[in-house]
Amino acid sequence: MSTSADTPHLDLLVVGSGVAGLSAAVRAAEHGLSVGVLTKGMLEQATTRWAQGGIAAVVGGDPDSTDIHLADTLAAGVGLCDETAVRVLVDEGPKRVMELIALGAVFDRDEAGALALAREGGHSAARVVHAGGAATGVEVERALVAAVCSTAAVLLERWFAIDLLVDGSCRGVSAVDGAGVVRTVTADHVLMAAGGAGQMFAVTTNPLEATGDGMAMGLRAGVAVADLEFVQFHPTALHHPLMPRPLLSEALRGHGALLRDRAGGRFVDELSPRDVVSRAMTRRMLEQGADHLWLDATGLEAFAVRFPTIAAALDGVGLDPGVDWLPIAPAAHYLCGGILTDLDGATTLPGLWAAGEVACAGIHGANRLASNSLLDGMVFGARVIEAVAAGRRGPSLTGAMEAVAGLVGGPPPPSPPPGYATTGGGIAAERLVVDLPAVGGGDGDPAEVRADLQQVMTREAGVVRTGESLAAAGSLPATATVNSATLTLCAIQVPSITRTLELYRATSPWAETTVTW
Numbered sequence: 001m002s003t004s005a006d007t008p009h010l011d012l013l014v015v016g017s018g019v020a021g022l023s024a025a026v027r028a029a030e031h032g033l034s035v036g037v038l039t040k041g042m043l044e045q046a047t048t049r050w051a052q053g054g055i056a057a058v059v060g061g062d063p064d065s066t067d068i069h070l071a072d073t074l075a076a077g078v079g080l081c082d083e084t085a086v087r088v089l090v091d092e093g094p095k096r097v098m099e100l101i102a103l104g105a106v107f108d109r110d111e112a113g114a115l116a117l118a119r120e121g122g123h124s125a126a127r128v129v130h131a132g133g134a135a136t137g138v139e140v141e142r143a144l145v146a147a148v149c150s151t152a153a154v155l156l157e158r159w160f161a162i163d164l165l166v167d168g169s170c171r172g173v174s175a176v177d178g179a180g181v182v183r184t185v186t187a188d189h190v191l192m193a194a195g196g197a198g199q200m201f202a203v204t205t206n207p208l209e210a211t212g213d214g215m216a217m218g219l220r221a222g223v224a225v226a227d228l229e230f231v232q233f234h235p236t237a238l239h240h241p242l243m244p245r246p247l248l249s250e251a252l253r254g255h256g257a258l259l260r261d262r263a264g265g266r267f268v269d270e271l272s273p274r275d276v277v278s279r280a281m282t283r284r285m286l287e288q289g290a291d292h293l294w295l296d297a298t299g300l301e302a303f304a305v306r307f308p309t310i311a312a313a314l315d316g317v318g319l320d321p322g323v324d325w326l327p328i329a330p331a332a333h334y335l336c337g338g339i340l341t342d343l344d345g346a347t348t349l350p351g352l353w354a355a356g357e358v359a360c361a362g363i364h365g366a367n368r369l370a371s372n373s374l375l376d377g378m379v380f381g382a383r384v385i386e387a388v389a390a391g392r393r394g395p396s397l398t399g400a401m402e403a404v405a406g407l408v409g410g411p412p413p414p415s416p417p418p419g420y421a422t423t424g425g426g427i428a429a430e431r432l433v434v435d436l437p438a439v440g441g442g443d444g445d446p447a448e449v450r451a452d453l454q455q456v457m458t459r460e461a462g463v464v465r466t467g468e469s470l471a472a473a474g475s476l477p478a479t480a481t482v483n484s485a486t487l488t489l490c491a492i493q494v495p496s497i498t499r500t501l502e503l504y505r506a507t508s509p510w511a512e513t514t515v516t517w
Helices: 019-028 067-076 085-102 136-149 214-218 251-253 274-288 309-314 375-387 398-410 446-460 469-473 489-511
Strands: 010-015 035-039 155-156 159-165 171-175 184-190 231-238 258-260 293-296 328-333 338-340 352-354 434-437 478-482
Touching: 010 019, 010 274, 010 375, 019 035, 035 231, 067 085, 067 398, 085 136, 085 375, 085 398, 159 184, 159 258, 159 446, 159 478, 171 258, 171 338, 171 469, 184 375, 214 328, 214 352, 231 251, 274 293, 274 328, 338 398, 352 375, 398 478
Parallel strands: 010 035, 010 184, 035 155, 184 352
Antiparallel strands: 159 171, 171 184, 231 328, 258 293, 293 328, 434 478
């Protein structure tokens, strides 16, 4: 494996190609900044593409308001949201939606031509903007990919970011390109927008790419993180052996679909927040000895017209929502915590910014309100660029950063571990050694290790968790190594999953009996 540093120096490097990263890249280009987008897949392969429900924003009139959206978000977060950050989210959200439409995103409209708004769990009013019924993420990603491709942005597709380059501040990243070459990409600013970590679990709605890379990179560089114990489990993932765990969107329940147990009875308010529904489902499954329950959408009219994407997925496994109850079970869906930021996305490491699911500005608390995730990425991705354009490099005491400073007496400084090769990003160029946990007596094969880790996390640290189960999940040793000569994408991803879940397991006991997402 050789090294190369032939990419141009950039004003801003964006790591990740979801809604936060791409919307920020477009805005950066509008400000005249030289910008690059680095992503381990193709641009359109981000988790954003998998988002179904929509974007929650107050773009209609009465009886809704940003105050009500604020109250709903705070209630869903079980008292652990930062109210100032949530106020920023709900107040700036409508403008970001309009900007997305101006970029070419096409959302569903009613007969009068106004934006069609849906109501989802935890919302007091219909305020969710959507596309194709339940294909919002696909449309958002399409529009943003087209927009960023129309700029002069440097696109680094199939590049896997490994570590941050640190020399007093963040100076770029080291990465492995599609040919297996270790490269350095230098930039005045790095925006971490690498998404979540659903692949810590065996049962997840997230794509294979969601392995916690961004958080792991930050952790290795000593960047502060927060709220990693709060993983949201979506209650209505399709439970079918012929498919992964696609969502059956919350919008189905918003239109009247019912949750039923194995005996056909109803057991929870369908429009409760996701954590409430997931816990109720898990309790009922344990009581009935079942591995899934049912979503009854037989009463919904024009299902295929309203939800063509879901209808096509169901048809692919022989399910007719007009006749069949749909098998469902909770699945890991969203990491509410992440790299600690202020209200402008600045982290504790000067020059490093974060937005989207990888970040924690204090918006989501212990449980994210439905359809606030795309909004989060758009709002705080924009704020990062405005701060960068204004010449800022370090954090201010706002939002979650202020709350943490109040607890520890000041903003936590970045503290790379001993031996972290700052200018090299912690990577030895000629030989990349990846620590892999030997699980169940395995030999360190990356694919097997990853699968074992996921099974342990789902079994011991899922919707139901105890001190005993977390101790069992936390007992996995890290012993094996992989030589860079045989390095694969899976081998690089496993340490990211491992480092992130170590912090998750360490913080989870605090929420063992109080809040379980």
